[in-house]
Each structure stands twice: as structure tokens, then as C-alpha cells.
Amino acid sequence: MTMARTFATRLGLRALGAAVTILLASLLVYGSLFLMPGDPVLALTGGRRLTPEQIEALRHAYGFDRSFAQGYLDWAGGVLHLDFGTSLTYQSDVGALITSRLDVSAPLIAYAASLALLFGLGLALLSAVKGGRVNRAMAVVASTATATPPFVSAIVLLAVFAVGLGWFPSTGAGDGGPADRLWHLTLPAIAMALVSFGVLSRVGHAAFTEELRREHVEVARSRGVGGAALITRHVVRNALAPLVTVIGVLLVSLFAGTAVVETAFGLDGVGSLLISSVSRRDFPVVQGIALIAVVLFVIVNTLVDLVLPLVDPRAAAGRKAAP
Amino acid sequence: MTLTIPRLRAKAARGRRRRPLTLVLATAFLVLVAAMGLLAPVLAPHSPDETSLLNALAPPGTEGHWLGTDSTGRDVLSRVMHGARLSLLAPLGVVLLSLVLGTAIGLLAARAGGWVDAVLSRGMDIVFAFPSLLLVILSVAVFGPGLTAPICVLAIAYTPFIGRVVRSVAIQEGARPYLESYRVMGFGELRVTLRHLLPNVLPVIIAQSALSFGYALVDLASLSYLGLGVRPPDADWGSMISQAQSAILQGSPWSGLMPGIAVLLTVVCVNLLGEHLGGSISGKRSEET
Amino acid sequence: MLQKKEAETARRDALDISGLSLAVSRSGTDVPLLAGVSVRVARGETVGLVGESGSGKSLTSRSALGMLPRGARTTGGVTVSGVDVLGADRRTLRELRRTRVSMIFQDPRASINPVRRVGDYLTEGLRARGVSSREAAERAPDLLDQVGIRDPRGALRRFPHEFSGGMLQRVMIAGALSTEPELLLADEPTTALDVTTQAEVVGLLKTMQEAHGTGMLFVTHDLDLAAAICDRIYVMYAGRIVEEATGASLFRSPAHPYTRALLEASPSVHGEKAVVKAIRGRPLALAEAPSGCSFRDRCPLAEESCAEGVPPYRAHGASTVACLRPEEVAP
Numbered sequence: 001m002t003m004a005r006t007f008a009t010r011l012g013l014r015a016l017g018a019a020v021t022i023l024l025a026s027l028l029v030y031g032s033l034f035l036m037p038g039d040p041v042l043a044l045t046g047g048r049r050l051t052p053e054q055i056e057a058l059r060h061a062y063g064f065d066r067s068f069a070q071g072y073l074d075w076a077g078g079v080l081h082l083d084f085g086t087s088l089t090y091q092s093d094v095g096a097l098i099t100s101r102l103d104v105s106a107p108l109i110a111y112a113a114s115l116a117l118l119f120g121l122g123l124a125l126l127s128a129v130k131g132g133r134v135n136r137a138m139a140v141v142a143s144t145a146t147a148t149p150p151f152v153s154a155i156v157l158l159a160v161f162a163v164g165l166g167w168f169p170s171t172g173a174g175d176g177g178p179a180d181r182l183w184h185l186t187l188p189a190i191a192m193a194l195v196s197f198g199v200l201s202r203v204g205h206a207a208f209t210e211e212l213r214r215e216h217v218e219v220a221r222s223r224g225v226g227g228a229a230l231i232t233r234h235v236v237r238n239a240l241a242p243l244v245t246v247i248g249v250l251l252v253s254l255f256a257g258t259a260v261v262e263t264a265f266g267l268d269g270v271g272s273l274l275i276s277s278v279s280r281r282d283f284p285v286v287q288g289i290a291l292i293a294v295v296l297f298v299i300v301n302t303l304v305d306l307v308l309p310l311v312d313p314r315a316a317a318g319r320k321a322a323p
Numbered sequence: 324m325t326l327t328i329p330r331l332r333a334k335a336a337r338g339r340r341r342r343p344l345t346l347v348l349a350t351a352f353l354v355l356v357a358a359m360g361l362l363a364p365v366l367a368p369h370s371p372d373e374t375s376l377l378n379a380l381a382p383p384g385t386e387g388h389w390l391g392t393d394s395t396g397r398d399v400l401s402r403v404m405h406g407a408r409l410s411l412l413a414p415l416g417v418v419l420l421s422l423v424l425g426t427a428i429g430l431l432a433a434r435a436g437g438w439v440d441a442v443l444s445r446g447m448d449i450v451f452a453f454p455s456l457l458l459v460i461l462s463v464a465v466f467g468p469g470l471t472a473p474i475c476v477l478a479i480a481y482t483p484f485i486g487r488v489v490r491s492v493a494i495q496e497g498a499r500p501y502l503e504s505y506r507v508m509g510f511g512e513l514r515v516t517l518r519h520l521l522p523n524v525l526p527v528i529i530a531q532s533a534l535s536f537g538y539a540l541v542d543l544a545s546l547s548y549l550g551l552g553v554r555p556p557d558a559d560w561g562s563m564i565s566q567a568q569s570a571i572l573q574g575s576p577w578s579g580l581m582p583g584i585a586v587l588l589t590v591v592c593v594n595l596l597g598e599h600l601g602g603s604i605s606g607k608r609s610e611e612t
Numbered sequence: 613m614l615q616k617k618e619a620e621t622a623r624r625d626a627l628d629i630s631g632l633s634l635a636v637s638r639s640g641t642d643v644p645l646l647a648g649v650s651v652r653v654a655r656g657e658t659v660g661l662v663g664e665s666g667s668g669k670s671l672t673s674r675s676a677l678g679m680l681p682r683g684a685r686t687t688g689g690v691t692v693s694g695v696d697v698l699g700a701d702r703r704t705l706r707e708l709r710r711t712r713v714s715m716i717f718q719d720p721r722a723s724i725n726p727v728r729r730v731g732d733y734l735t736e737g738l739r740a741r742g743v744s745s746r747e748a749a750e751r752a753p754d755l756l757d758q759v760g761i762r763d764p765r766g767a768l769r770r771f772p773h774e775f776s777g778g779m780l781q782r783v784m785i786a787g788a789l790s791t792e793p794e795l796l797l798a799d800e801p802t803t804a805l806d807v808t809t810q811a812e813v814v815g816l817l818k819t820m821q822e823a824h825g826t827g828m829l830f831v832t833h834d835l836d837l838a839a840a841i842c843d844r845i846y847v848m849y850a851g852r853i854v855e856e857a858t859g860a861s862l863f864r865s866p867a868h869p870y871t872r873a874l875l876e877a878s879p880s881v882h883g884e885k886a887v888v889k890a891i892r893g894r895p896l897a898l899a900e901a902p903s904g905c906s907f908r909d910r911c912p913l914a915e916e917s918c919a920e921g922v923p924p925y926r927a928h929g930a931s932t933v934a935c936l937r938p939e940e941v942a943p
Contacts, residue, residue, distance in 0.1 A: 021449060032465045143598075147590040149541040151548040152583040155564060159576030170572055215722040222677050222717075223737040223787075224710030226702070233736075238727050249452055256454035260545050264568070275549050278464040286464040293457055301452060312727055313771040 014305055018298045025294040026079065029287050030072050033062065040064055044283045048088060061085060084288035089280050094288040098270060104173045105262070105269035107181060109254050111189035116196035116250065121243075123197075124204025128212055129231065138201065145198030150257050154191040154264035161187055171266035188265045192257045196250040203246045207239035214238070241312040248304035252297050346599055349592035356589055360407030369398035371405040372556060383577055393563075393578035394570045402563055403585055409559040410586070413470050414539035418532050420478030421485055426521075426528060428482060429489025433497060434516055444490065447483035455480035456542050463551045470553060473546055481535040488531050492524045526600065533597030537590045544586050560586050624694045626795040626827030627653040627676050632688035634671065636681050643899045645671055645681075646851045647922075648688070653827040655794060658818070660838030660859065661831045662874070663848035664895035672848070673797045673831045677713055678705040693794045710741040714788035715797040716817075719804040720780035724772045730783055731768030737791045755786040759816060778809035782816065789820055796821060796828045802837075814841060835874045839863040847871045850906035851898030852922070854934045861930035867938040868931075869911045905935070913940050 036043035041059055050058075058064075062085075063071020078085070084094035127138035162170035174184035211217065217234045225233070258271025266272075270289060277285035309315045359366065368387070374395040378385075381392040383399075390399040432443040458480050459473045466472035496502070497520060505515050546552035547561030555562075560582035567579030634646040646668045653659045663669045674680070675690050678697045690697040693712050700708065714737070717723040724733050734755055735748035743751075749768075756764035759782040772780060781801060788796060798817060802810040818841050821828045832838050838845050839859045847855040847868060855868040866872040873891045893910040902909055904919035911918070917936060928938040935941070 032461075035465055143594065144591065147537070147594050148587055149545060149590070151545055151561070151564060152587050155568070155571055155576065155579045155583055159571050159580065163572060163574050163576070215717065215719065216725040218679070219715075219717055219723040220725070220736065222679060222709060222715045223740060223791075224706045224708070225736060225740045226706050229740070233728070234725055238725065241727075252452065253454045253456075256457040259456065259460060260549065263549055274460060275551070278460060278551060279468075281464070283464065286461065290457075290461055297453060314726060314773050 010309075011306070014302050018302050021298050022294060026076055026291060027072065029290050029294075030075055031068075033283065034068070043281075045088060045281075079291060084291070085284035087277075087282055087285050089277070089282045089285070094284050097285065098273070098288055098292065101268060101270045101273050104185075104267050105258050105271060108185050108188055108192065108258060108262070108267070108269060109251075111182070111185050112193040112196070112254055112257070113251060115189055115193040116200055116254075117247070119193075120197040120200030121204045123201040125208055125231070125236070127201075128205050128208035128235075135205075138205065142198045142201040142205070145194050146202065147198075148194050150191050150195065150260045151264055153194045154188070154261055157187045157191055158264070173267045173269075185267075188261045188267060191264065192254060192261045195257075196254060199250060200243075200246065204239070204243060207242045208235055211235045211238045241308060241315070244304055244307055244311055248300050251300050255293060255296055345595060349595040352588060352592050353596070356407055356585070357411060359404045360411055363401075363404040363408060367398075367401035367404045369401040371397060371402045371558065373397060373401075382575075383581070390581050391577045393567060394575075399578050399581050402558060403560070403582055406558050406560045406563055406582060407585070409470075409553055409557060410540065410544060410561070411589075413474055413543050413559070414536050416474045417477045417481060417539040417543075418536045420475070421481040421535060422528065422532055424478060424482040425485025425531075426489050426524075429486040429524075430493055430516055430520065432486070432490045433493035434512065434520075440490075444487075447486050450480060451483035451487065453480075455538065456545055459542055459546050460549070460551065463546070468551055468554055470543070473543060473552065477539050477542055481539060484535045484538075485528055485531045488527050489524050492527050493520055496520060496523045530597055530600035533593055533600060537593040537597065540586070540593070541590060624655075625652050625691075626655045626657075626693060627651065627829060628689070628691045629672065629675065630689045632672070632675060632686065632690060634675070634680065634684055634686045636684050644851065645684075645898055646675075647898055649848075649851070649853055651829070651846055651853070653795065653829050655827050656822075656825045657844070658821060658828045658830060658842045660842035660845035661829055661848060662833065662835050662838045662845055664833055664874075666850075666895050666897045667848045668851040668898065669831050669848050670799055673715070673799055673829055676795065676797055676829070677709055677715060706740075710737065711791060712793055713795045713797065714791060714793040715799060716781075716784050716788050716801045718800040720777055720784050721772065721804070723784060724780060726772050728771075729768065730770055730772060730775070733772075734768065734783060734787045734790060737787060741791060751790070755790050756783070758789075759783070759786040759820070761786075776809075777805050778813060781805060781809075781813050785813070785817060785820060789824060789826070792824065793826060796826045797831070798828060799831045800833070801830075803832075835863075835871070847874070850896045850901040852906060852934065854907065855931055856933075857929075857931035865929055865931075867928045867933040867941060868907075868935050869913050869941050870907045872941050873910075913937055 033040045033043060040062070041055055041064060044058060044062065045055070061075075063074050066074070082095045084098075086092065087094050087097055090097055123138055123141070127135045158170055161167050168187045169184050172184060174180040212235055214234075217230065220230055220234050256271075258269055259275050260271070261267075262269040262272035263275050270292075273285065274289045276282075277289070363371075368389075374397055375392070376395065378392050383389065383391045385391055387398075390403065392398055393402070428443055428447070432440040455477060459476050462472045462476040502515060502519060505519060506512070543552060544559060544561030544564075547559050548565045550562075550565060553559050553562050558566075563582040564579045567576075567582075570576070571579045629649060629651040632646055632649045633644070635642045635644040637643070649668070649672055651659070651661065651672060661669045661672060671681075675686075676692055676697065678690075678700060680686065686698055688698075692708060695704065695708055695712065697705070697708065724730070731749070731752050734752050735743075735745070738748040738751065739745060752768055753764040756767055761767050761779060761782055767775075767783075772783075775783065781804075785801075801817065802813050805813060814837065817828075820826075830838060830842055835845075835847075839862060842859040845857060845859050845862050846853050847862070847870065849870050855862070855866070855871050857867065862871065863875070866875055870891075877891050891910060892912075896906065896909075898906070902919070904921055905911070905914070905923050908914040908918040915937075923934045923936050925932050925934050926938070927933075928935075931938070
């Protein structure tokens with residue numbers, strides 16, 4: 001591991017690792033049909049009354065009339081062309097269905113991520129710089145936020161700000177343009193961001209505190225560099241490396257968080273689609289969302305690995321000592 | 324046989340440190356919740372399923388219903404007490420399973436080294452980074468509703484949580500000379516690992532178990548909240564909140580807030596304990612980053 | 613008018629620390645760290661500040677930058693080129709650090725931000741005082757060239773981990789001198805380097821300081837090194853200055869028993885004294901020092917009278933010394 005690797009080899013290795021992960025995950029997603037008790041077609045249809053022609057079409061689409069390997073290859077080939085099959089509930093293309101739901105989920109995730117980053121890192125920085133009482137107050141806020149499950153924060157926000165005070169709508173994503181959507185998504189985004197906010201403010205606090213203590217910060221101070229320049233150039237910049245990893249994990253967990261929050265606030269997003277499809281046993285949709293989750297997960301993790309050396313030049317050199 | 328095994332230094336450190344009040348309160352609360360769950364059939368003022376539409380949605384403080392009633396007039400306190408059983412037992416199952424799996428894999432990776440270690444570690448990294456909630460939801464899609472499959476899947480999801488730490492501690496501890504001296508004395512590898520290494524990684528395992536208990540509780544409650552977990556007539560805190568959803572929208576939030584508070588406080592207390600245990604260990608042993 | 617002002621500046625000392633006492637409060641009790649320290653550095657002069665770790669020498673040099681420990685209380689005065697440091701507000705201090713004083717720290721690898729390029733470090737001081745990035749970038753290669761770094765343009769784009777410790781210390785020297793300061797503080801600038809590099813860096817430091825006419829306070833635990841390059845030397849023990857003399861005379865005839873012990877404890881480069889004598893006991897901080905003369909616990913010449921009070925400064929030979937019996941200190 002001490003061997004210095006060039007950027008190209010690294011990129012290649014990452015891509016290979018990503019491909020293997022996606023391959024294994026897709027095998028699992030396809031193969032899970034066969035894990036279900038009984039005839040896979042029955043599992044797939046979830047007890048729906050279908051015509052023999054429809055069942056035969058499904059049998060063919062999922063390759064149950066061929067060998068497992070052949071079936072998988074045909075299915076995977078379809079997936080590569082973004083053909084995830086047809087939803088049994090909606091009788092429509094799974095890819096199109098998921099894409100339409102992204103109109104709600106994508107802004108929701110972006111909104112929640114922005115809130116978590118802004119307030120989490122802001123609070124972390126504030127408490128690291130101020131210390132003392134601010135620091136202790138922050139620790140309480142952060143650990144409470146970390147321990148609050150999204151469905152609990154969702155009902156509290158609903159009870160207080162939607163029903164009690166009436167400041168925000170309680171259901172739906174709104175359809176009156178971007179401002180309306182933002183207004184509708186505010187409470188869900190807060191509910192979703194709370195845990196990430198807590199985690200970020202704790203991890204950020206630790207990272208910032210560590211960097212503040214470094215000697216080069218003292219040296220910069222001795223040269224008359226102060227205030228915002230000192231914090232951004234020497235503290236925040238240096239703390240980015242540990243933070244990038246955590247932010248990657250949080251982004252993926254936000255995607256999972258849409259399931260709970262969209263259900264709680266009655267939003268028609270990918271998360272609530274997953275939940276309704278699981279309860280209605282609409283397996284093609286579940287498979288599609290699972291695959292998208294895996295791909296997203298792999299993309300985020302690969303991005304993190306690629307960004308890290310940019311953020312920390314020592315990592316780029318494979319921590320090789322100076323000549 | 325005059326060799327003395329150096330006990331983990333964290334133990335001594337923990338004894339010396341003053342236990343803060345919050346920690347005592349957290350422990351007391353957890354004991355209380357566990358006792359409530361255990362003794363629910365005896366202690367609960369009402370049957371959890373006793374409906375009374377005349378008394379529906381009574382606020383907390385109502386005579387005979389300290390925490391109020393839900394939309395079908397069932398006593399919230401009794402339901403929270405009974406709900407504690409499944410809410411605590413299921414994550415306990417997760418922790419016990421992942422404990423066994425994680426310790427075994429962690430020790431195996433540490434002692435075997437080489438490609439075995441590489442494969443196990445990379446696998447644990449991948450599972451670790453994938454959101455556990457998504458995994459349980461998908462497991463329900465495959466195996467249908469109920470708690471058995473989610474408990475097993477969560478146990479796998481939390482295995483890295485324990486396995487990774489066990490591995491790193493075991494590698495550090497395993498390099499100490501006293502273990503080498505046992506090997507020289509002719510003890511088998513398995514015996515050395517189980518008898519002498521395991522006791523030393525135990526404090527870390529306990530700390531990590533406490534934290535993963537909290538996470539598992541949240542995941543399982545979320546699953547029940549989504550309607551994919553426990554099946555009626557069984558109820559846990561998550562399903563209670565789910566049933567209270569419409570009452571919340573109609574302006575009677577209490578029957579949902581009470582189980583919510585129960586989840587929140589339990590998780591806060593468990594995290595406090597876990598972090599304290601973990602902190603007194605990592606205070607002595609700088610963790611890998 | 614302007615000329616008169618400049619003439620006045622020329623006469624002012626680069627650094628004047630007079631009677632500086634400093635204490636911090638730790639969990640309710642006062643911990644004294646410095647007592648009555650007076651150090652003067654004229655413009656263009658090299659002054660050594662020598663002592664063991666914990667003697668307060670680093671603290672003294674940092675006071676010239678106004679970098680005091682949190683919650684420190686001070687009496688006495690610190691002026692840099694006529695500017696009162698202790699009474700200065702944050703803006704004045706920042707201005708002072710940007711223009712008049714620079715410091716070179718012990719460990720270049722810890723002192724230079726590892727995630728920023730060398731060029732960024734080099735010109736940070738210039739840019740902090742308002743020089744445009746472009747102008748700073750134009751001056752940068754020349755600055756590196758002066759401290760003897762080959763391919764300065766390429767070096768500017770590299771990261772600190774691509775340099776050796778000695779090269780990084782050169783970068784730090786170039787960065788410190790980039791703002792043309794009147795006072796250079798060098799806090800053990802060679803301690804973290806290997807022996808051969810040490811000599812090069814010290815030589816470079818001396819050359820640069822002479823070329824720029826900068827006053828330098830050279831803080832070190834190495835009395836031999838200080839004697840070799842300094843015009844005057846202050847010897848510090850437990851938060852006090854115990855002796856002041858010119859570099860040469862201090863080396864020839866130490867007037868304080870501690871100075872003498874220090875000389876005996878260092879392996880001599882002059883060949884004869886092959887036996888290195890360790891100083892009895894361990895170095896003390898001011899807070900743990902005994903009453904009277906702080907050194908009396910470790911001093912071979914100590915008598916009861918040494919406990920009666922802090923010895924006053926007196927002239928002895930070429931030295932000013934805080935000892936009751938400097939005549940008994942054999943050269």
C-alpha cells in the first residue's frame with residue numbers, strides 16, 4: 001500500500017472496483033426473484049390476477065423460460081439500455097416512472113443536503129472557533145439531532161409547523177412553480193437533514209478543532225493573516241479531506257431517507273414509490289430503484305475517492321516521503 | 324504459568340473516571356424502559372387493544388389515561404409499554420447476531436491476514452457504506468413483511484460495525500509480545516485467539532454493540548412506521564406512530580408523539596452509553612482513520 | 613519632516629523588551645512564566661536567547677509578535693520598532709506582523725500548510741499586507757532564488773511534501789524575509805534539521821540577515837551555535853535572564869554558573885573538552901523554581917545567601933550577570 005500509484009492506475013482500479021460492485025449487486029437484484037418462496041412468476045406478480053398471456057410475457061421478459069445465466073444476461077442487457085421492465089401496478093415503463101418521481105426526490109435531496117451542509121458545518125466551525133459554552137451547547141444540539149430518527153422529526157414538524165402553526169403545508173409537493181415547491185419541501189427537507197446535520201456538525205467540529213491546533217495556523221497568524229482568510233485558507237481547506245468521506249456517506253443515506261420522509265409528508269417521490277411498490281409487491285419497480293440506488297452509491301463513492309487526492313495532495317502522492 | 328495477561332488499560336481508565344450525571348440518568352431510563360416492557364402485562368393500566376370510541380384522542384393527563392388515548396380510544400401508556408417489548412427485543416436480536424458474525428469475521432480477518440483479510444475488509448467496507456434502511460426495505464420486498472428477514476438483514480448490515488473495530492483492535496493487540504509467548508509455549512492458534520485475544524477486544528465490542536443497538540432500533544421502527552415491519556395485532560413504537568399519522572394531521576398529535584419521544588429518548592440514552600464506553604477506550608487507543 | 617522621522621526610526625531598537633513579567637491562570641491559580649525579562653535587539657544586530665526547554669525563551673520571542681498564551685497577564689513593556697506590542701489592538705498587531713516582524717519556526721514541515729503550494733506560502737505574507745497576487749507572484753521566484761533553491765519557478769508550483777526539511781526551512785526563511793521586516797525572530801530554526809543541513813541554514817540565515825540589515829533574535833538551546841553567530845547573547849533560566857554578554861566573551865568567560873554548566877554540557881567543536889558533563893537535576897519552569905536564585909538547587913556554588921532573594925544584575929567582566937558570586941565561576 002505504500003507504493004506510489006499514478007492517477008491513471010488509480011482511476012482504472014476504481015472503475016474496476018465499481019464495475020464489480022455493480023455486477024454483484026445486479027446479480028443479487030435479479031437473483032432475489034429466485035430467493036422468494038414458490039414460482040418466481042407468482043412472486044413477481046404478487047398474487048395479482050393476470051391473463052395467461054401476461055404471465056407468459058413476464059415469464060419471457062424475466063427469462064424464466066431460459067437458464068438462469070441466459071435470463072440474467074438478457075435482463076441485464078435490457079437494464080443497460082435503461083429498460084427496467086413494466087410496473088405491474090401502473091402498467092407503465094419503470095424507467096419513465098422513476099424519472100418522473102425524481103422531480104420531487106432530486107430537489108428534496110438537494111435541499112436536505114444543502115441544509116445539512118450549511119448548518120452542520122456552520123455550527124461545527126462556530127463551536128470550534130468559539131469553544132467554551134458555544135461548544136457545549138453545540139454538543140447537546142448535535143447529539144440530539146443525530147439520535148432523532150426522520151420519522152420522529154417528521155411527525156413533530158408536522159404537528160408543530162404544519163398543523164399547529166399552519167406555516168407550511170402538511171402534504172404534497174406543490175405544483176405552483178419553484179417557490180411553491182421549495183415551500184412544500186421545507187419541512188420534509190428539515191426532517192431528512194436533521195441526522196446528517198448532527199453527524200456533520202460533530203465530525204466537522206472534530207476536524208476543525210484538530211486543524212485549528214496545527215502549527216501552520218499559528219504560523220499564518222504570526223504573519224498577520226487573520227479572520228476569515230485564516231479560517232478558510234488554513235482551517236476549512238485542510239479539514240476538507242476527512243469531511244469529503246463523511247459527506248459521501250451522508251448523500252447516500254439521504255437517498256435512503258426519502259423513503260421515510262416522502263411517506264410521512266405524502267410526497268410522490270422515488271422513496272414513497274419504493275415503499276408503495278414493496279407493499280404492493282410490484283417487483284419490477286423495486287428492482288429498478290434498487291439498481292439505481294446501487295449505481296448512485298457506487299458513483300458517490302468513486303467520486304469521493306477521486307476528489308480526495310485533489311483535496312489532499314499528500315494522498316495523491318500515495319503518502320510518499322519527500323526525496 | 325506465571326505470565327500475567329495485561330488487562331485492557333481502558334478498564335482501569337473507566338474506573339478512574341468520574342461517572343457524569345447524564346450517564347447515570349441514561350442508564351436509569353434504559354432500565355426503566357426495559358422493566359416497563361418486561362412487566363407490561365402486569366403494570367399496564369389497560370389492555371393495549373382495549374378500544375373505546377367514546378374516549379378517542381383524549382389528551383395526556385386525562386383521568387385513567389395518563390398519556391391520553393389514540394384514535395380508537397386505546398390507552399397510549401399501555402400501548403407504549405407493550406410496544407417497548409418488540410421495539411427493544413428486535414434490535415437486541417440484531418445486535419446479538421451481528422455480534423457473533425462481526426467478532427468471528429473481525430478475528431478471522433485479523434488473524435488470517437493476507438487475501439482473506441483483504442476480501443473480508445473490502446466486503447465490510449462496502450456493506451458499511453450502504454444505507455442499512457434501504458437494505459431492510461429491499462429484504463421485505465423479497466421475503467415479505469414480518470420481522471424475521473429484517474432482523475437477519477440488519478444483523479448482516481451491522482456486522483462491519485463490529486467486525487471492523489474488532490479487526491483493528493485484534494491486529495494491535497495481536498502484535499503484543501505476550502500473545503507471542505503463548506504461541507511459543509505451544510498453545511494452538513484458535514485457543515490463543517479465543518482465550519486471550521477475545522477478552523481484550525471485549526470492551527470495544529460492547530461499546531460498538533450499544534451504538535448499533537440504537538441504529539437497529541431506529542431502522543426497525545422506521546420499517547414499522549412505513550408499514551413494512553410488525554404485522555397487526557402486534558405493535559411497536561414505529562407502527563404506533565404510523566397509526567397516529569391521520570390523528571396528527573387532524574390536530575391531535577399526542578398518540579404519535581408519545582411513542583416518538585420513547586424512541587428518541589431510548590436512542591439518545593443508548594448513544595450516550597455507547598459513546599461513553601467507546602470514548603473511554605479510544606481515549607487510550609487512538610482509532611484508525 | 614519625513615527624513616527626521618526616518619532618522620528617528622533608524623535609532624530605535626528593532627526590539628525592546630523591558631522588565632516583562634507574564635503569568636497565566638490555570639484552574640484558578642496564577643502560574644508565573646516570565647519574571648522581569650529585558651531583551652534588546654538593535655537594527656541589524658544578531659542577538660541570541662539561549663536556554664533549556666521550559667526556560668521561557670520561546671515565550672519571550674513570541675511576545676514580540678503579541679502571541680501570548682490564552683489569558684496571559686503581563687507587566688513591563690514590549691516594543692517593536694517603537695510600536696507598543698502589549699497595548700496594541702488586534703488591527704495594529706496584524707499590521708505589525710505583516711510589516712515589521714517575521715518569525716521562523718522550528719519545524720518547517722509542521723509550519724507550512726501541507727495542502728497549499730509552496731508559492732502560496734511564500735507570498736502569503738505579502739498578500740496579507742495588500743500586495744496584489746500578481747505582483748506577489750512576480751516577486752516569488754526571486755525570493756526563492758535568494759535562498760538558493762534551484763528551479764524556483766517549478767518549486768513554486770510544488771507541494772511541501774515534495775521538499776526536504778532543509779529546503780522547506782529555506783522556503784520559510786524566504787517567506788519571512790519577503791515582507792522586508794525590521795525584526796526577524798528565529799525560534800530554534802535548525803533543531804528539526806539534520807546536522808549538515810543545520811550549518812547551511814544557519815549560514816543562509818546570517819547572510820540574509822546581514823544583506824537586509826534586519827535585527828535578529830536567535831532563540832536556541834545550543835550555546836555554541838549562538839556564540840558562533842550572535843553579537844550578543846542572553847542566557848535564560850526558569851523565566852529569567854541570568855546573564856548577558858557579547859558572544860565571544862560569554863564563550864570565553866561565562867559569569868553565571870548556569871552558563872558555565874551549559875558550556876560544559878555541550879560536546880565541544882574545539883576538540884579539547886572530550887568529556888561532556890550533564891547538568892545536575894532537570895531544568896525548571898519559573899513556577900516550580902525555588903525562592904531566591906532559581907538555579908540554586910542545581911548550582912555547585914550555592915550557599916544559604918542564594919535563597920535570600922533574586923540576585924540583582926551586576927557587571928562582571930564583559931557580562932551583566934544575576935549571580936552573587938560570579939568571581940567563583942571558573943572560565
